[in-house]
Amino acid sequence: MDLKNILEMINNGENSYVEFKEEDIKAKELAEEIVAFANSEGGTILLGVDDQGNIKGVKDNKIEEKVMNVCRNNCFPNIVPSFYKIKVEGKTIVVVNVSKGINKPYYTANHKYYIRVGSTKRIASREELLRLFERTGVFHFDISPVEETSMKDLNIDIIRDYFLKYNTFDLFDESTETVERILLNADILKEVAGEVLCTVGGLLIFGKKPEKHLPQNGVSFAHFKGKEITDELIDKKIIVGRLPDIAEQLLVVLKNNLLIPSVVNGLKREEKEAYPVVVLREAIVNSLVHRNYSISGSKIRVFMFDDRIEFRSPGRLPNTVTIEKMKIGVSYARNPFLVKYMENMRYIDQLGRGVPMLIKKMKEKGAREPLLVEQGEEFFLIIYKP
16 A cells, blocks of 8 residues: 555545554554454454544554554454555655454453444444354354244144155154253254243244244245336335245245246247256255344345346355365355255255355356355345346
8 A cells, every 4th residue: 555545545544445543552552453354244343543534644653563463452353464664755654454253253352242334343233243253254144042932933744744854754743852852962942041932043943933033034926027127117026934935935036036938949949048947946945045134124135137047145255265266166154054955955065066066057058257246244146137
């Protein structure tokens, strides 16, 4: 980062990625800023600049040692930023670049978790902290209990069919206590303070009406006549229920909304599909299985346009996953319960072949490569029409 970039940064003021601090900042406060950036998308701290953007400079020759000591002794896990000095208007400014953390969540010496929101830091809320822990893989929301639920909220007939097919025994041959124990061991139920509750995954896979207790479950579908979200709305649907049912229903909705041209080959009329069914199915199931269900009130959104279909899933990628890794088949299960049961039901495999297959199939069609992108707290998969 050169002088021009630094001056531009100062002129633009503080924002989600830039923080100004004067030289006399306390170690505790500096640690909070560093942790907030590491828990968010990373950012830059300019030491020697006040809140109004006035250049005050830094005179302490041991400032680098002090910053690194804060990162080592006041931030956990330890954070290693990049550090350098630059002369601005004859004064020394210290630039501390903090990368997006790969070992989230980070916390300060007094065990507080900070995140960056706009131009300020704040202590993470319970929901935000849950998401931070979920990204590390040490906590999985899909096996967490759902309050005010019980075995009555599960479709026992579907559970019975599942165990008959994949575990080769009949639940109806067992006592009620044994059935409860089996479902507890299968993470379909969870016992909390002597109360047996359904898990998030249990409801999503086997629930009678999952949306009753998990309003974030489901898909909001919209078909637009044109290429923009402001164009005429052709069709709109809300699809809820068990994940396997949502997958099947959404596939039907997509097919019904696609105009499939046909050509005459000899005496036969052959349909030319723009989007192969295997691609649509993969995109649907991938969105359902890997979205972040701890984000309440946000359904998966599927938008169909003349030139593309967008699958927008709530939640960013977990810590160790990148878009480039996904393209070569590296996978990570945010929701291992959902992955296991949907895999057993033959909706997915766990080999990480989904995204590479999807890209390959669309390239073979002569289409633009599908786009994978994070935007805000959503993950987009965009499939373009050939």
